[in-house]
Amino acid sequence: MRKMLLGLMAATMFSFPVVASDAAINSAQSTIRAQLEAFLSGNDAGAYSHAAPNIRRIFPSQDAFMRMVREGYPAVHRPQSFDFGVGESDGTGAVVQRVELIGPDGRGYEAVYTLELQPDGRYLITGVHLRQSQMIGT
Secondary structure, three states, rough: OOOHHHHHHHHHHHHHHHHHHHHHHHHHHHHHHHHHHHHHHOOOOHOOOOEEEHHHOOOHHHHHHHHHHHHOOHHHOOEEEEEEEEEEEEOEEEEEEEEEEEOOOEEEEEEEEEEEEEEEEEEEEEEEEEEEEEOOOH
16 A cells, blocks of 8 residues: 555656646747747737847847848747647756748748746747758748
């Protein structure tokens, strides 16, 4: 009986980080989805609102941020489609999320997003690394 109780306690303890990690990844995906939808709908203010403070320091105005996105990340700015790949949470408030995109040029891209948990409980985007992938476009 004691071994069964210890085993149940151990299983319960190890299941909580997975749940927390899943919640973090789901929240991070919601942030990314909201920003991509804002880009697609032309809602520049909405897109900028998902940028973390470190990004806002580098691009202190919405116009500067949008210029950077348009010029440097066209597949993120105007994807034809996107789908979430693997997401990882380190349990300390940082998430890395892969996103497969079809860019406006019809080519496949992989965007690797980094996000951090903010004091208000939201995950905001701290960076995006974009590269062309072997994925077949439309």
